[in-house]
Amino acid sequence: MNLADSAIWIALMKIIWVNILLSGDNAVVIALAARGLPPQQQKAAIFGGSGAAIVLRVVLTLFAVQLLQYPFLKLIGSVLLLWIGIQLLAGGDGDGDIKASSSLGTAIRTILVADLVMSLDNVIAVAAAADSAPLEARIPLLIAGLGLSIPLIIFGSTLLLHLMERFPIIITVGAALLGFVAAEMGMTDPSIIDWVHQHLHNLEIPISLFFAFAVVVVGKQLAKRQEAGKSADEQTV
Template sequence: MDIDFLSKILSIILLDIVLSGDNAVVIALATRKLNPAQRKKAILIGTGGAIGLRIILTVIAVQILAIPFVKIVGGLLLFYIAYDLLRSNGEDSDVKSGGTLLAAVKTIIVADFVMSLDNVLAIAGVADGHTGLAALGLLVSIPIIIFGSQLIIKLMDKFPLLVWIGALLIAYTAGTMVVSDQYGAYLVDWTFPLMSKIIPILFCVLLIAVGLWAKKFQTRNIH
């Protein structure tokens, strides 16, 4: 292996560490209310399904990149996931084991599918058409997502504020995806360059607003 090949491997590993952080947050948020046994099942099943989808995404990465609006739709879906996770983190802790497990698995797979667009495309770019390197990127991402989510879950149990921080991180990622889309970039060009930074922040502000409204609505219904 030459230096160029090794540098690409290190770049892919670094990309996975940085870009898989959001995915670990989603897993942590989606499974934090499950009991330990269900949590492990949800993480293993959800991550397994997510990795399967990543393989498909890697194969068709170039085609996905060329489709207009795909990141805009993905960003909006991701924002809804952030809101739904925030809303469901209410005081009512009654959960149905089967239903909650399936819901957590579904959330993990759907969110990872949406959030992995940038991840997969970045890895495909570094791999430069080398299937083996792209596959290595996928393999590296598995332990990062699984063990990263476990760590985040433990921190969230001790610091509930991290739930909000995690949801805001997802919302910011959603806004970033929107402005990085082909037509999202047109919006930035038509206005001014700072719009690429403002829109993700607006997504966070909107999430705080609807999140607080949801909490108030839940409290009103309880009382």
């Protein structure tokens, strides 16, 4: 692995960024599951649940990276990633369904199961971010990127959530990045990569930027519609 290759460092930054950005919901789940425990057990639940969830996510992501080498799967993944970026701006989380746990083991199990259900976006996004790196560097990058993200997620999740609330531009930029990565990944699918090189040569970056812009526009529009719907419901009550 050539550490002087700029593609490796760019991919690493993408992995760290999208993993932190999409772990906001997971941080909320951890807090909700642990909130019913005595204070001395809350830290154990947070560390135990987060550690188990992260190991599980690494395994799932490694599988996702391998699967993305098959035809059409990158195209499917890119569509899912576009939708994830749009939903990031549009909102609509189901964290309220997570109940507080009264025992340490139950809390860790709740965190692990909830994280497994909610990790599809993380797995697809991180695998897509790694896809831009040289093949031999992808597995080490995944492990390094997820590893560097762990302390930032565990110790900085509360701060990150506050920053996102105070500076919504962070979420907007993150959603745009997901749109960019989705287009980047879709154009490298084995089923169309030759056609892309023949007909869209040197247009890969403009196309990726277009999809980044499209994700922001569509996500913002959906968010406005949801706000309008909520206001209408409140007026009728």
